Amino acid sequence: MPAELGADVLDDWTARFVAQFAAPRAQRLTLERDGWTKHVVIDVAAATWAVLFQDGARWVVRQGGPARLWGEITERLARWRADGRPSADRMRLHVGPGGQNLTWV
Template sequence: MGRIARPQLPPPLGTLPDMDAGDERPAVFAADVLDDWTTRFVAQIAAPGAQRFILHRKGRAEHVLLDATSGSWAALTQDDDTWTVRQGGGERLWDAVEEHVAVWRSGGAPGLERFEVTVTPLGQTISWSM
């Protein structure tokens, strides 16, 4: 039987960062934008090492993206119709997700059949055509 090319399980989360720290701003997109499979695929391009989970604390749900390897994180919370994101670590994960999703949507939000993965000795690129 052949070997798996890459591990299928994400790395362990380890110790969670201080979720009260970080920079806070209004979120452009709500956390439920990731409920759509294709949008989630675009988000994974933006933050390939991030894991998504919901953390219940302080009486509300926090939608968290955490890159256990880099230590970067983003936590989204909702107050009525307003979403806020708090981010910490070396990379701004939700900024990257919002940027990729906005560009993809401005290009007509093409379906997965329009995506192309190119792998060369120098690395991998993922693009889509209109």
């Protein structure tokens, strides 16, 4: 399925930081195979994964598991982008009994 955002969005440090809060236990890796570069985001504990690759000029995503991992990351990054891509010094991390929450001003 076409991806709204490609894996290249994670080349930006701040975007990667924001994405990590959408999927805090996820790991990212890149695989080269048969002339294709595949970007894998996987949360082993949640048994959830996403694989992204470029097909010409568009990005394609395949996801599996109980959650849509790349969808959750895309949602969080879309909000960050809509708010003007605030830098890390404008972000606040709130930690409490309910978990962690990242906000920005």
